[in-house]
Amino acid sequence: MSLFHDPTAASTPYKDPTPLPDDIPKVNELGATSAPLKSASFFIGAHCKEFNEDFMLCKQESRDPAHCLKEGRRVTRCAADLINKLRENCFKEFEEHWNCLEYNNQEFYPCRKPERALNKCVFEKMGLTKTIPGTPEGKTPVHELTNPVFKRQQK
Amino acid sequence: MPVPWEALIPFGLLTVMFGAAGTLLNTSKRLQNQGKGPRYNIDAWDEMMMDRDRRLTGHPRGQRSDPVAPDDFSTSSMWYTERTR
Secondary structure, three states: OOOOOOHHHOOOOOOOOOOOOOOOOOOOOEOOOHHHHHHOHHHHHHHOHHHHHHHHHHHHHOOOHHHHHHHHHHHHHHHHHHHHHHHHHHHHHHHHHHHHHHHOOOOOHHHHHHHHHHHHHHHHHHOOOOOOOOOOOOOOOHHHOOOOOOOOOOO | OOOOHHHHHHHHHHHHHHHHHHHHHHHHHHHHOOOOOOOOOOOHHHHHHHHHHHHHHOOOOOOOOOOEOOHHHHHOOHHHHOOOO
16 A cells, blocks of 8 residues: 555666756766765866866856756866876875775864875876965965874874 | 772772773764764765765765766756755
8 A cells, every 4th residue: 555665676777757858968977975075176176177167157147957057067077087087197095095084074184194195196197286275375285284283193 | 918909899890881881882883884983063065975975885974986976876866856945
């Protein structure tokens, strides 16, 4: 009468009742979860700056989802391209950094040592640097401090 | 001279009881979070990202760094069922 059929245990795959029209190009969604994305965040910002800014300005014009589909596809493609390049060039340092983030509530301050290794590898192989926008003039950014106030309690 | 060792039994009991309770709690939290400590100070952004992680990997603390998502990821969002007004 009122039996619950769990959708995850269905025998046939899910068929989308309202798919996008065929004239819209299909782009695969980004499969990276939160920790790898947070680790790569500043490099996505450096690599995909124009596409991200285009998308944000487009969204400012109108929040209708259909208005910014093209810019959104570009953003997804650029981020997926960067994650691919990161995995090709600096896989070990990348994995170490996002594993460290996962063990520390996804906060940057306890993971400066793996972050330094990742930044060095990415700069050498891909030419991207991490810059924190909004650092006051003349002060070192927090990720380059040699003796920070907020740090791990154990070495 | 006889040492009053019976007087130290309550201290020992308290230490063991607190230690056992604390260890059990820590183990329980780690078992729920795939061997890592629990997340704290979670805001709406973190909740949204952890829901996305659950859709991608099956567990809110699961992580993967593949650039391509599984096929059912694009249609598994709760956005389809949300009311817009």
